[in-house]
Amino acid sequence: MRLRRSRCLTCYWHQGLFVVHPYPHGTPTSLHPAAAEVLSAFGDWTTPGEAAKALDHLAPETVEDAVSALTDAGALLAEDGADADRDADIARRWAAWAPEAPFLHYAAQNDFLTDGVDAKPDSESAHELTPHDTDHLPAPAHMPPLFTGYPDAVRLPLPRRPADLRAPYETVLYSRRTHRDFSDDPVPVETLAALLSTVFGPVDFIDSGHGPLYRRTSPSGGSRQELDAYVGALDVTGVAPGWYHYNSLQHSLELLGEGFTRDEAVHLCAGQEWAGQAAFLVVLAARLERMSVKYRTPRCYRVCLLNAGHLGQTFALTATALGLGPAQTGAFNDTAVAERCTLDNTGHTPLYVVAAGHPHTDPREAPSPAALTDFREVRLYG
Template identity: 75%
Template sequence: MRLRRSRCLTCYWHQGMFVVHPYPHGTPTSLHPVAAEILSAFEDWSTPDEAAKLLDHLAPETVAEAVSALADAGALLAEDSPSAARDQDIARHWSAWSPEAPFFHYATQNDYVDSGINTGDTSITRPTAAMPPLFTGYPDAERLLLPRRRADLSTAYDKVLYDRRTHRDFTSAPVSLDTLATLLSTVFGPVHFIDSGHGAVFRRTSPSGGSRQELDAYLGALNVAGVAPGWYHYNSLQHCLELRSEGLTHDEAAHLCAGQDWAGNVAFLVVLAARLERLSVKYSTPRCYRVCLLNAGHLGQTFALTATALGLGPAQTGAFVDTLLAERCTLDNTGHTPLYVLAAGHPHPEPDQAPQAATLGTFTQTPLHT
């Protein structure tokens, strides 16, 4: 029987153990690090005897024992087996994003039922921690209190929904402080508080897994009336801006957003930053990082709709320079890290970067059915 190393395979160290983690068909298994060398002998289809010849510096019984363990774990796949066919198919479909994206996707599948790493006799448990603060705040920061009066949000829902577009062209008109304050409080402020059984949590206008509200909002002000350019934290409990770092130019904003010129022309940026402990303290399964990303999407949609209702042009991007953005927001980029960048400004009446409507000719070049 010929065997080949799984193409969907990640190896790592975890709690002092070397772990071979095939996905999605295998079991994460703790083995001796020599397993990595043995796997290299099965880069292409080989029999155990052929592999042993390449590994002649290892005892034959060591190779045989490792091959058996790797096959049981799903790290070595048998030729013409269903597992090998699926492994090849997954590797092909995910090749553009491999290895990071497919590992994250499949390693977090079914982890409500998976027991974790197979070590034979060791149980892996994740530590518990005290409940983190409900809100983020910087009591020593210079503060700007935001107005409580609300800008008009009475635009009809169907108009808001169908008028929502991602904008890339903006005028030089500043956004008023009232408009900014309304947008921030509507999207990120607490609506009401509920009893979680372990203390109070709050709800926003967007869904959040377990109402953990692990996402904080940091404002990069460029062209907002009454707000000096710079980076601020939006304190949603006290409805104020807390200065984190001074100064922000159009060129810097574009640079922080991975060189996208349009980002330098917005009135402001909003960075969604995850305070991971708020979510992980209740949900220990790694799958919940997916929930965190979904929560960012929920907030992004509510932001876009609210900005549209206020007459602004919303934008959003997942392309940004993580480390520099974290530094400007004074995030540690470990337990408090940027996930998503939102933006808004007054939309230009004659945009240059808006896409053209599809024509009949466009559709003749477009496959519509499988």
């Protein structure tokens, strides 16, 4: 029987163990680090005997045991098997984003299945790991605070005047567009305040059974509200250019760093010129402990990303209702953005950047409507 190394495979050290983690068909298994060398002999279809000859510096029984454990784990796949076909298909379809994106996607799947959690591997040289088993994690020393605050920062209380958000729902929904051209008109602080409070402010408080939590106008997994808002003000009337944290409990801006230029905005947003035209940027940053203190499975990092998307959509709709042009991007310089927001970029890390300003009356970057000629060379159906 000929075997090949899985194309969808990641190896790493975890809790002092060397782990071979094939995905999505395999099982993360701890092995002796020599297993990596054995895997290297199976870059293409090879019999165990041929691999043993190539690894003649290793004892035959070592190679045999490793091949057996790697096959059981799914790191070595049999020729003409269904797993091998699927492995090749996944590697092809995810090639542009490999290895990081497919590993994140598949390694965080099926966290909530419990079948086999208590099963013990027969081999003494291999140990089957169960990613959803979190018994090894230390109990949290304390519950994280519901709100983030910077008590030593100079703060600017924001106006509490209610915003006029009575525009018809269908008008707002169908008017929402991503803008890349903005006018030079500054955004009034009252408009910024209304936008921040509507999107990020608490709506009400609920009893979670383990203490109070709060809800916003957007969904949040478990009402953990792990996402904080950091504002880079460029052209807001009554707000000096700089970086601020939006304290949603106090409805204030806490000054983190003075000064913010349009060139810096472009740099932070990976060279995108439109970012320098916006009146302000808002960075959505995840305080991970708020989520992980309750949900201990890696899948919940994906929930953090979904929550950022929920807030981004509410931001876009609210900005539209207030007469602003919203924008959003996942392309930004993470380290520089984290530094500007005074985030440690470990437990408190940026996930998303949104922005707004007054839409330009004659946008140059807006796409033109698709015409008949545009459809001549496109397939609408598979």
